[in-house]
Structures are given as C-alpha cells and as structure tokens.
Amino acid sequence: MKEENLIELIHKRLTNALTFDEREILNILLKDKVNQRLAQQIEATWEKSFDYRNDFSPNVELGLSRLKSRMKEEEINFPKIVTLQKNKFWLRISAAAAIIMIGCLFTFNQLRSSLDWQKITVSDTAKDLILDDGSKISINEESELKYPLEFSFEERRVKLKGEAFFDIAKNPTKPFIIEAGNLRIRVLGTSFNVRNYGNEDLAEITVRSGKVEVTDITGGFTQILEANDQLIFDKKRMKVHDFSKDDNLNALAWWSGELSFKSVQMSKVKLAIERTYNIELEFTNSNILNCPYTISNHVKSDGLENFLDVLETALAFEEIKKLNNRKYQLIGGRCNY
Numbered sequence: 001m002k003e004e005n006l007i008e009l010i011h012k013r014l015t016n017a018l019t020f021d022e023r024e025i026l027n028i029l030l031k032d033k034v035n036q037r038l039a040q041q042i043e044a045t046w047e048k049s050f051d052y053r054n055d056f057s058p059n060v061e062l063g064l065s066r067l068k069s070r071m072k073e074e075e076i077n078f079p080k081i082v083t084l085q086k087n088k089f090w091l092r093i094s095a096a097a098a099i100i101m102i103g104c105l106f107t108f109n110q111l112r113s114s115l116d117w118q119k120i121t122v123s124d125t126a127k128d129l130i131l132d133d134g135s136k137i138s139i140n141e142e143s144e145l146k147y148p149l150e151f152s153f154e155e156r157r158v159k160l161k162g163e164a165f166f167d168i169a170k171n172p173t174k175p176f177i178i179e180a181g182n183l184r185i186r187v188l189g190t191s192f193n194v195r196n197y198g199n200e201d202l203a204e205i206t207v208r209s210g211k212v213e214v215t216d217i218t219g220g221f222t223q224i225l226e227a228n229d230q231l232i233f234d235k236k237r238m239k240v241h242d243f244s245k246d247d248n249l250n251a252l253a254w255w256s257g258e259l260s261f262k263s264v265q266m267s268k269v270k271l272a273i274e275r276t277y278n279i280e281l282e283f284t285n286s287n288i289l290n291c292p293y294t295i296s297n298h299v300k301s302d303g304l305e306n307f308l309d310v311l312e313t314a315l316a317f318e319e320i321k322k323l324n325n326r327k328y329q330l331i332g333g334r335c336n337y
Contacts, residue, residue: 162195186214
C-alpha cells in the first residue's frame with residue numbers, strides 16, 4: 001500500500017472516521033516499525049497543534065505552493081530510468097503528502113481549538129458535571145477533566161486524567177470521545193467508568209450500559225466493550241492485561257455507592273475496597289488474600305468502619321489497627337470455608 005494511503009488512514013483514525021475494514025487494514029500496516037514511526041510522528045504533530053496559540057494562522061497556500069515547486073524540481077532532477085532514484089523520488093512525494101496532510105490536520109485543529117476549553121480539577125471530593133449536550137459526568141478524587149464549552153460539529157471530545165463515570169447523551173451523528181492517556185474511548189450513548197491515573201500502571205474501562213470502542217492510539221488494539229465488560233490495559237507493556245465481566249460493577253462503587261461480592265477472592269475484594277474508600281489495607285497473614293468472601297455493602301450509608309467491623313468478625317482477625325489516615329493493618333485471621 002502506498003504511503004499516501006497509509007497517511008490517509010492515520011488521518012481518519014485521528015478524526016475517528018475509520019470504517020471497520022479500514023481499521024483492520026491499518027492495524028496490519030502498523031505492525032511494521034517504519035509505519036509505526038510515521039504514525040507516531042503524525043499523531044505527535046496532531047497533539048502538538050493544540051498547544052499553539054489560537055491567534056496563529058498558518059499560511060497553508062504558501063506552504064502548498066513551495067511543496068509543489070520542490071516536487072516539480074525533484075521530478076526534473078531525478079532520472080526515471082534508475083530504480084533506486086525513482087524510489088527516492090516516491091519517498092519524497094510521500095513525505096510531501098504527509099506534510100500536506102499534517103498541514104490540513106493542523107488547520108482543522110486550529111478551528112476546533114478556537115473553542116474555549118474548561119478544566120475541572122477534583123482533589124478530595126467527587127464532583128458532578130452536566131455538559132451542554134446533556135451528558136453527565138461524575139469526576140472522582142484526584143482527577144482532572146478538560147472539556148469545551150461548546151462541542152464542534154463533528155464530535156464531542158473531552159480529556160481525562162484520573163477516574164470518571166460517564167453517562168453520555170445519545171447522538172448517533174456526533175460521537176463522544178474521551179482521551180485518557182494513550183487510550184481513546186468512542187461512544188454514541190452509554191454509561192461507563194474510565195480509570196487512568198498517571199501514577200498507576202493499569203488503566204481500566206468498565207461499561208455499565210450500551211457499548212463503547214476502546215482504542216490504543218499507538219496501534220496496539222481496538223476492542224468493543226458491552227454492558228458489564230471490563231478491560232484492563234497495562235500502560236507499561238502497552239497491551240491488554242485483562243478482559244472480563246464485572247457482573248456486580250464493583251469498579252463503579254465510588255460512584256454508585258454499592259459493593260457486592262459473592263465468593264470473590266479476597267485479593268480482589270481488597271483492591272475494590274482500597275479504590276472505593278481511597279485507603280490501603282495491609283494483611284499480616286497473606287493467606288487471607290486467597291479466601292473467598294461474600295458481602296453486600298452500601299458504601300455511603302454503611303461506611304468504612306462498619307465494613308471493617310463485619311470483615312473482622314467474618315475472617316476472625318485478631319485486630320484491625322489504623323496506622324494513619326489512609327492505612328489499616330489487618331492482623332491474623334483465617335478463612336471460613
């Protein structure tokens with residue numbers, strides 16, 4: 001496939017215009033390292049364009065004119081009968097096409113970034129937000145969300161650092177896109193949770209209703225998630241760590257206020273509790289982490305202390321000691337098989 005076609009596919013991916021067949025073709029092409037580098041360069045330029053001042057207007061016509069002149073000189077100076085030189089000529093044509101495409105992307109981004117972007121930073125208390133399209137977002141602690149006051153004609157795009165629950169208003173003609181690190185989540189109307197904190201190695205997407213498309217912009221994968229699906233992405237290894245069902249939707253407990261476990265391994269219960277209450281649990285008896293555990297708890301009304309009291313009785317801990325504001329030590333204990 002010609003480089004021009006590859007560039008066009010990369011452009012379509014950046015603007016979320018890829019068809020299913022085109023996405024399959026692009027994923028195959030991006031297995032090649034040379035193609036990966038080209039994609040990374042174009043995507044880096046795309047992202048960088050957001051950092052330019054809004055009052056800057058590139059002279060695209062002048063740039064195109066200069067490129068055409070250079071391309072014409074190349075065509076005259078390079079002998080067509082020599083295969084190596086001809087290849088070099090087409091490589092330069094491809095590079096020129098890439099520059100033209102990037103110029104178009106830059107102009108498109110300038111128009112889009114002319115809209116005012118707002119930023120919400122949440123420190124210690126979750127915050128709710130309703131966007132102009134009616135979409136509802138709950139932003140968890142230690143998270144940041146950027147969004148435009150008014151969405152563009154083509155799409156609804158926001159940027160997330162941390163964790164948030166999204167309940168997206170349906171609009172089949174204007175997809176909703178969340179940028180979360182290297183991940184892009186594309187939806188038309190659904191509710192789901194995105195967790196991607198900068199200091200954590202794993203990113204997590206859990207769907208409550210509807211359907212979402214999750215894409216790694218480096219070309220690693222594209223995955224469709226439906227209700228109760230949970231995808232965990234390893235940001236260090238740049239690959240899917242786990243893809244499974246979360247029937248109880250415990251990953252949403254910070255938002256929903258409900259935790260429910262039925263014969264779930266304590267290591268998973270521990271992780272859910274730590275995330276929900278923003279604490280750390282230390283077990284002196286590591287064997288407890290393999291115990292199956294069953295419980296239902298209302299996070300807001302029952303509270304953490306009540307949950308720990310129930311846990312202490314159920315697993316016969318000798319003591320649960322509070323070490324500081326966020327850390328608890330669970331001493332001893334045994335499984336009740």
